[in-house]
Amino acid sequence: MTVEKGEAIKEKGNNHFLQKKYNDAISCYNQALKQNGEKATYYVNRALCYIKLKQWDKVYQDVHHSLDLDPNYIKAHAYLGQYYIEQQQYDEAITCFKRALELCKIQNKNFGNEIQRLLHYTQKCRFSLMEQERIENDNSLQTYLHSLIQTDKERRMQLCIEKYFEDNKVNINKQIESISTSSLSTTANRLLILKQYLSKTMDYHNQQTTTNLNSTISVNPETAITPDDQMNIIVDPQLEQALFEIEHSSNQSLCELNNLFTEVDMKRKRREIPEYLTCKLCYDIMRDPVITPFGITYCRSCIEENLYKVSHLDPIANKPLVPEQLISNLVVKEIVEKFIKENEWVNAESF
Ligand SMILES: [Zn+2]
Numbered sequence: 001m002t003v004e005k006g007e008a009i010k011e012k013g014n015n016h017f018l019q020k021k022y023n024d025a026i027s028c029y030n031q032a033l034k035q036n037g038e039k040a041t042y043y044v045n046r047a048l049c050y051i052k053l054k055q056w057d058k059v060y061q062d063v064h065h066s067l068d069l070d071p072n073y074i075k076a077h078a079y080l081g082q083y084y085i086e087q088q089q090y091d092e093a094i095t096c097f098k099r100a101l102e103l104c105k106i107q108n109k110n111f112g113n114e115i116q117r118l119l120h121y122t123q124k125c126r127f128s129l130m131e132q133e134r135i136e137n138d139n140s141l142q143t144y145l146h147s148l149i150q151t152d153k154e155r156r157m158q159l160c161i162e163k164y165f166e167d168n169k170v171n172i173n174k175q176i177e178s179i180s181t182s183s184l185s186t187t188a189n190r191l192l193i194l195k196q197y198l199s200k201t202m203d204y205h206n207q208q209t210t211t212n213l214n215s216t217i218s219v220n221p222e223t224a225i226t227p228d229d230q231m232n233i234i235v236d237p238q239l240e241q242a243l244f245e246i247e248h249s250s251n252q253s254l255c256e257l258n259n260l261f262t263e264v265d266m267k268r269k270r271r272e273i274p275e276y277l278t279c280k281l282c283y284d285i286m287r288d289p290v291i292t293p294f295g296i297t298y299c300r301s302c303i304e305e306n307l308y309k310v311s312h313l314d315p316i317a318n319k320p321l322v323p324e325q326l327i328s329n330l331v332v333k334e335i336v337e338k339f340i341k342e343n344e345w346v347n348a349e350s351f
Pocket of ligand 1: 283299
């Protein structure tokens with residue numbers, strides 16, 4: 001008597017579900033659980049309500065309750081897969097859907113094309129995620145290599161200026177003496193002015209090349225060269241030429257690096273298989289395409305497997321179909337062969 005009552009409450013819950021009154025349905029399943037004790041069906045039905053309400057933690061709890069009671073419950077595996085899709089744990093989701101499909105075969109049940117569709121959707125999501133990660137990795141690698149070239153350029157310029165400074169001490173001293181004599185009485189002051197000269201030279205170069213070269217030389221504001229003095233500082237053409245060469249070779253390296261990444265980018269863009277060459281069942285390129293009487297093309301193996309294991313319908317057209325009606329789609333086959341020839345990476349992919 002109680003069992004019947006519990007089942008009646010469950011039916012009531014199912015009706016609420018069909019009317020999209022998910023909270024009412026949940027309270028019916030709660031009552032049914034109270035009435036009849038633990039039943040995998042009640043948990044699974046309640047889990048579906050939580051899927052609709054996007055309360056994923058509760059979905060997870062309910063499917064696990066139902067799998068504890070019945071480890072071969074197909075719907076529980078499928079709903080757990082949906083939970084994992086939501087968490088972007090695609091490998092786990094794929095395992096769930098594959099297990100659900102296996103159980104369909106063993107228990108001779110079918111849920112139309114739904115589980116197959118979810119499996120392919122997940123495989124596509126996983127592929128996109130991997131692509132995204134690859135693009136992010138490429139981008140951060142490019143940024144890192146850029147910074148290496150930049151740092152190397154700055155180091156070489158610094159060395160070049162320091163060497164010039166060392167080699168031309170006498171000349172520079174003379175030049176500084178001609179700027180001003182009053183503030184150069186001590187060796188310390190003289191050294192500061194020399195440092196400022198070095199700093200000024202770098203600034204001058206930066207203005208010429210519009211690159212940012214961080215000077216490591218500190219300038220004491222008390223003895224800083226006045227704008228009038230700066231007018232008198234002439235950057236040696238020899239030094240300027242040396243700095244220009246460093247700049248030029250560095251720009252060349254940057255250019256080569258960018259070209260390399262653009263090339264990789266072009267290849268990446270070509271990594272998309274056009275939709276019209278993609279099977280609606282496995283989302284992969286159709287190597288042996290066949291067309292149904294309803295004008296839809298699939299891989300031969302995919303549609304045949306679907307007809308044997310899932311349903312005797314064209315999964316897209318939803319009309320009765322038998323394998324004898326499948327005809328090779330020679331036009332698509334020719335295009336696919338040409339595409340594979342031009343995009344050899346297709347053969348390396350498996351998703
Ligand atoms: Zn296929």
